Amino acid sequence: MCGIVGYIGTQQAVPLLLEGLGRLEHRGYDSAGVAVLGPGKEGRLRVAKRSGRVRDLAEQLPKRFAGKVGVGHTRWATHGPANDVNAHPHTDAGGAVAVVHNGIIDNAAALRAELAGAGVELVSDTDTEVLAHLIGRSDAETLEAKVAEALARIEGTYGLAVLHSAHPDRIVVARNGSPLIIGIGDHEMFVASDLAALVRYTTRVAHLDDGELATVTTAGFTTYRQDLSQVARIATDLEVDASAYDAGEHESFMRKEMLEQPEAAERVLRGRLDERFGTSHLGGLDMEARELRAIRRVKVLGCGSAYYVGQMGAGLVEELARIPADAEAASEFRYRNPIIEPDTLYVAVSQSGETIDTLLAVQEIRRKGGRVVGLVNVVGSAIARECDGGIYLHAGPEVAVASTKALTTMYLAFALLALQLGRVRDLSIADGRRLVAGLQRLPEQLGEVLALEPVLAELAAGLAEAESLFFVGRVRGYPVAREGAQKFKEISYRHAEAYQTSELKHGPLALIDASVPTVAIVPDDELTDRNVGALHEIAARGGPLVVLTHDAVDLGDLPAQGQVHRVDLPRNERELDPIVITIALQLLAYHAALALGHDIDKPRNLAKSVTVE
Ligand code: G6P
Secondary structure, eight states: OEEEEEESSSSOHHHHHHHHHHGGGGGGOOOEEEEEEESTTTTOOOOEEESSOOOHHHHOOOOOOOOOOEEEEEEEEEESSSSTTTSOEEEOOTTTTTEESSSSSSTHHEEEEEEHHHHOOOSOOOHHHHHHHHHHOOSSSHHHHHHHHHHOOOOHHHHEEETTOOOOOEEEEEBBSSSOEEOOOOOOOESSGGGTTTTOOOOEEEEOOOOOOEETTTTTTEETTTOEEOOOOOOEOOOOOGGGOOOTTSSOHHHHHTTTTTHHHHHHHHTTTTTTEEEOOGGGOOOOOHHTTTEEEEEEOTTTHHHHHHHHHHHHHHHHOOOOOEEEEEEHHHHHHOOOOOOEEEEEEEEEOOHHHHHHHHHHHTTOEEEEEESSTTTOOOHHHHHHEEEEEEOOOOOSOOOOOHHHHHHHHHHHHHHHHHTTTTTHHHHHHHHHHHHHHHHHHHHHTTTTHHHHHHHHHHTOOSSEEEEEEEEEHHHHHHHHHHOOOOOOOEEEEEEEEEGGTTGGGGOOOOTTTTTEEEOSSSTHHHHHHHHHHHHHTOEEEEEEOOOTTTOOOOOOOOTTTEEEEEOOOTTHHHHHOOOOOHHHHHHHHHHOOOOOOOTTTOOOOOOOO
């Protein structure tokens, strides 16, 4: 999604801005631009922007694009197509103001009409341009007051950074619903929408809260509320390893992050398993056994892969704790006036902690008195701050759009939660211990699946040739199939559809022939026989099969080689097998996309975190 960077200090801004924008590339965007204030008291404002990659912008930049104050942006089109004019920064009519903005201005149409009525010529199709004009036309004296005045007219969300040629000693930033971070250096300051853009220069940061503005100068920063009364924001030192934001020797972030899964799994489990009592310790939940026992229902909310893993997690909660549980796309949930119950535990799942639909769902639940816990990766993110408690995932920074290690840690966080909910209810100590032991084995087993990469890569190259595929599973395996299909389609651009294996006969079998392969999830569990039966139905219609299974499973008399491939995966406890199988599906998707020559970390039209509705 859109990215913001800004710099003010003693160095030339442009190289730093371009570097920062490059670090945001993986989040997804379609155009990029920079604005700098040239030297001098009334610095000249210069803007360069264009559709395409950051490197296209860099190539086009005039050599002398000097200035030690600047802002940059990567855009993901919402209002108007991706073209040079719609790219940010946007300027006012006099060319004194430059604005970069993330988010959506809901009343942009009305404001555009009003400005046009006042004789302003709007050059772009964007909502952001109105902000530049409103700031430029303000009579207020200070830049802060001009920005606050403009923001008072705006309905919607924003993270933004503003330059003004009459105020060349500062960048003014503001936040409402879109992340904005200030990075503190030595006689230089950074602003960014994402840590990734500034972590190479500083790990000392301050986060703005919604409704706040800040003035950033070479000497430091000051934060205000929208009425310009000051608020204190304390900078914190982050313990982050800048190398986590580099792909290193790996050809893509997705591959690097897939390979990091055993370590990420260890981190999310560390210190949280109790072998003696067969349960888990989750300090961040902040709930006593009495409160846990009072929960009558669990509702999981997330978007994209976080929603699919939420469905796996709801299954775990039902199975281990025997509490009715289900998952719903956060975006749908909050628009259907959901019934918020006091004895329901709401669980918000998000890697970034910034996904707008999940965030707004959390706010809606809390407004109506519901209790929400978050399974969130990014510490201090909006969703993490908004929840009543939660489980941090400790997956480390995830850069690739397709979620892998964060998803795995989400699943394990659900297992920990389900275990704890189970153990204060019906789950026996023996079962609790069995699952604790299973979780302890998991990191190593994830490594064993990763070691199957060559086999899966070969199968993936075959699957990549099909225009359309099915991914099927039952009960625990169904959300696994959904996540598998999601991964496959988002990076290979092939049509991949998930179905319950049991539902095949009710429609999809009509499509099965030699050109439509099926990836089937057939674990060694209570449904194996039924699943195997469905495989025979597919094979009888000439459908090619890739079967992800366990060595104990007898597939019966299926057609010969070429048509049916089985991959035997490591076996854990049946409740925990879904995550082991998910890793194999990641590798299938990855290698299909690789075989098709796609840009794996930047799938077309997609963004890492969706901060607009
Ligand atoms: C986007 C990404 C997905 C991700 C989803 C939720 O759609 O492309 O990979 O699963 O957002 O993101 P979150 O940060 O809330 O987990």
